[in-house]
Amino acid sequence: MAKTALLTGITGQDGSYLAEFLLARGYEVHGIIRRASTFNTGRLEHIYADPHSGRARLFLHYGDLSDASALARLIAKIRPEEVYNLAAQSHVRVSFDSPEYTTDVTATGAVRLLEAIREVGLPVRYYQASSSEMFGKVREVPQTETTPFYPRSPYGCAKVYAYWITVNYRESYGVHASNGILFNHESPRRGETFVTRKITRAVAHILAGLQDKLYLGNLDAKRDWGYAKEYVEAMWLMLQQEQPDDYIIATNETHSIREFLDAAFGAVNLDWKRHVEIDPRYYRPAEVDLLIGDYGKARRQLGWEPKTKFADLVKLMVDADIQLLKDHREGKIKVTA
Numbered sequence: 468m469a470k471t472a473l474l475t476g477i478t479g480q481d482g483s484y485l486a487e488f489l490l491a492r493g494y495e496v497h498g499i500i501r502r503a504s505t506f507n508t509g510r511l512e513h514i515y516a517d518p519h520s521g522r523a524r525l526f527l528h529y530g531d532l533s534d535a536s537a538l539a540r541l542i543a544k545i546r547p548e549e550v551y552n553l554a555a556q557s558h559v560r561v562s563f564d565s566p567e568y569t570t571d572v573t574a575t576g577a578v579r580l581l582e583a584i585r586e587v588g589l590p591v592r593y594y595q596a597s598s599s600e601m602f603g604k605v606r607e608v609p610q611t612e613t614t615p616f617y618p619r620s621p622y623g624c625a626k627v628y629a630y631w632i633t634v635n636y637r638e639s640y641g642v643h644a645s646n647g648i649l650f651n652h653e654s655p656r657r658g659e660t661f662v663t664r665k666i667t668r669a670v671a672h673i674l675a676g677l678q679d680k681l682y683l684g685n686l687d688a689k690r691d692w693g694y695a696k697e698y699v700e701a702m703w704l705m706l707q708q709e710q711p712d713d714y715i716i717a718t719n720e721t722h723s724i725r726e727f728l729d730a731a732f733g734a735v736n737l738d739w740k741r742h743v744e745i746d747p748r749y750y751r752p753a754e755v756d757l758l759i760g761d762y763g764k765a766r767r768q769l770g771w772e773p774k775t776k777f778a779d780l781v782k783l784m785v786d787a788d789i790q791l792l793k794d795h796r797e798g799k800i801k802v803t804a
């Protein structure tokens with residue numbers, strides 16, 4: 468009997484990869500989408516467009532993490548075996564401008580969903596999209612599942628609440644609830660205002676002569692960057708375990724924004740120093756300087772390991788943005804890699 472999964476954040480980077488992953492395993496997939504004034508299902512178009520891709524098993528419902536009654540109604544109607552909470556106001560810089568909204572969606576949204584699961588009384592397995600941003604001003608290098616949290620943004624604080632409320636529902640009510648503490652993960656589907664995609668998109672535009680300058684903020688921050696397509700499998704593996712638990716998902720490698728620039732511009736023989744300028748507006752009131760995750764527990768208990776290396780990830784994102792721009796200029800439908 469095929470399993471049923473409900474995803475929040477299905478229109479986002481991770482949601483679209485996870486939907487594909489689950490459909491390929493025969494799941495019936497339900498996703499919660501927000502009504503938006505502009506089109507926001509671009510990352511799911513190819514699943515709908517291809518009749519062999521599982522279209523008949525993908526269902527979208529309107530809802531919002533700020534709307535508790537809608538969440539409860541959807542859980543009761545769909546009766547999913549697995550719920551993946553991927554929705555969030557996920558941009559760290561934006562969370563400084565909209566701290567209360569970020570808390571409402573990213574923190575309180577998680578407890579709204581957990582309450583809906585508790586109230587329906589079904590054996591639902593729950594995945595919480597926790598973040599390495601919780602480590603913030605890091606207390607330990609590399610970070611592990613036992614490293615204390617020290618968030619540095621309203622987003623990081625909201626994710627710490629969501630993490631602990633997930634643990635609390637596991638311990639208080641026996642909900643099969645797990646936290647995946649994912650370090651930065653990227654792909655051609657990454658939102659265009661996150662630094663990696665902002666860079667690879669600019670490389671394509673500069674190469675095509677459509678742009679000359681790229682304005683960035685702090686180039687010294689270091690991140691542990693992996694490939695999003697591989698990270699969604701870890702989410703699924705967590706919910707297949709007999710016991711719920713919390714896991715770091717990372718590569719155990721760290722690189723600065725400068726190194727990302729070297730790799731991205733270097734891939735097409737451009738010198739980033741001729742194109743990049745610093746715009747202080749992209750600095751944050753408090754920065755997370757260094758993230759590097761030890762995924763040893765995930766390797767031992769889930770059998771999960773990252774495969775794509777940093778240089779290959781940068782190259783595949785640059786290539787995808789070059790192709791996307793070419794298709795766009797030729798009037799072709801957007802390619803979703």
Ligand code: NAP
Nearest residue numbers: 476478479480481531532553554555557596598649651652
């Ligand atoms: P993303 O591309 O920014 O997608 C965020 C998703 O959340 C979108 O589908 C968005 O819908 C939805 N959303 C936003 N506000 C909502 C609301 N009020 N109600 C319902 N849905 C709402 O994020 P991502 O990169 O895929 O990340 C997925 C999750 O993992 C997020 O929770 C993020 O914080 C967390 N995370 C990400 C990373 C990373 O490096 N990518 C690392 C650690 C943790 P719209 O399309 O309507 O905006």
Ligand code: G4F
Nearest residue numbers: 557559598599600650651660661662663683684685688749
């Ligand atoms: O790409 P970023 O915006 O990602 P950040 O802040 O690390 O957050 C992402 O990863 C988290 C996991 O650790 C997720 F939880 C979160 O949802 C999101 O997906 O910024 C990365 C670094 C920062 O240090 C930032 O200051 O790049 C620096 N940066 C420099 N110039 C910039 C820019 N970031 C952005 N977005 N735009 C710039 O122009």
